[in-house]
Amino acid sequence: MADAQAAPTIAMRGIVKRFGGVTALDDVDLDAHSGEVLAIVGDNGAGKSTLIKILTGVYQPSAGRIEMDGTPLSMADHSDAIALGIDAVYQTLALADHLPPAANVFLGNELTTSVLGVPLLDNRRMRSEAEKVLFDRLGVRLPDMDSPAASLSGGQRQAIAIARAVYHADLxxxxMDEPTAALGPQETARTLRLIETLREQGLAVILISHSLDDVFEVADRVQVMRRGKRVGVVNVADVTTQDVLGLIVGAGDETTESAA
Known part of the structure; x- marks a missing residue:
């Protein structure tokens, strides 16, 4: 687990997001450290998705700032976030179901070779690199690298989407947005192990989940959102699921910042 006293890898300060007359986020902070899993929980409409879309460059904040290692970041879109070492695996996974795993790992960033001056897809290298990142970074060997992604299990598809993100050396x-939402128990367990593997490799992993069981399985800290505000940040080791549920629903209407 990361040292909570160390400077955060990523820091969001005073984030506000307005859509017309609606305030979706109101003065929200977030700290995420290398080598930890920070879970963000809250009911639908709490502001979780809006917050991570700002973090990943999809939205720009109406107010507030984002820093990495203390340096202010400026992102106009998601590609800027990727270039800065921030990426996301969304619940939809964004896989091309008709393409095999390697083609999905390099979707939009295909490797090419040149034959007689004509650029061609380097399918052999993409397959080799895909197999390498799946095994070296995630410990995953797919049974078939030639079948379309649609034929793979939910956990295998999740691994391909993660491999696409972690292939970038500067990540x-x-x-991780609801990574176990459509998975059965065994596939959920495998995906949670992948998240633990990424933490062990020193990434700052931010987990968005409605499953408190999953959160308490892999997260180090939990940030609770309610009605566009941050209402608590707690160490998983110090609380129960009932404590976190109380923060989600506003039991006692107290703000808890025991592990900010």
Missing amino acids: RVLV
């Missing part, structure tokens, strides 16, 4: 922060 520092990875957001």
Whole structure:
């Protein structure tokens, strides 16, 4: 687990996001450290998705700032976030179901070779690199690298989406949006192990989940959102699921910052 007293890898300060007359986020902070899993929880509409879309460059904040290692960041879009070492694996996974695993790992960033001056897809190298990142970074060997992604299990598809993100050597922060939402128990367990592997490799992993069981399985800290505000940040080791549920629903209407 990361040292909570160390400077955060990524820091969001005073984040506000307005859509017309609606305030989706109101003065929200977030700290994420290398080598930890920070879970963000809250009911639908709490502001979780808006917050991570700002972190990953999809939205720009109405107010507030984002820093990495103390340096202010400026992101106009998601590609800027990726270039800065921040990426996300969303619940939809964004895989091309008709393409095999390697093609999905390099989707949009295909490797090419040149034959007689004509650029061609380097399918052999993409397959080799995909197999390497899946095994070296995630410990995953797919049974078939030639079948379309649609034929793979939910956990295998999740591994391909993660491999696409971690292939970038400069990745520092990875957001996982509901990674186990459509998985059975065995596939969920495998995906949670992948998250633990990424933490052990020193990434700052931000986990968005409605499953408190999953959160308490892999997270080091939990940030609770409610109605566009941060209402608590707690160490998993210090609380129970009932404590976190109380923060989610506003039991006692107290703000808890025991592990900010």
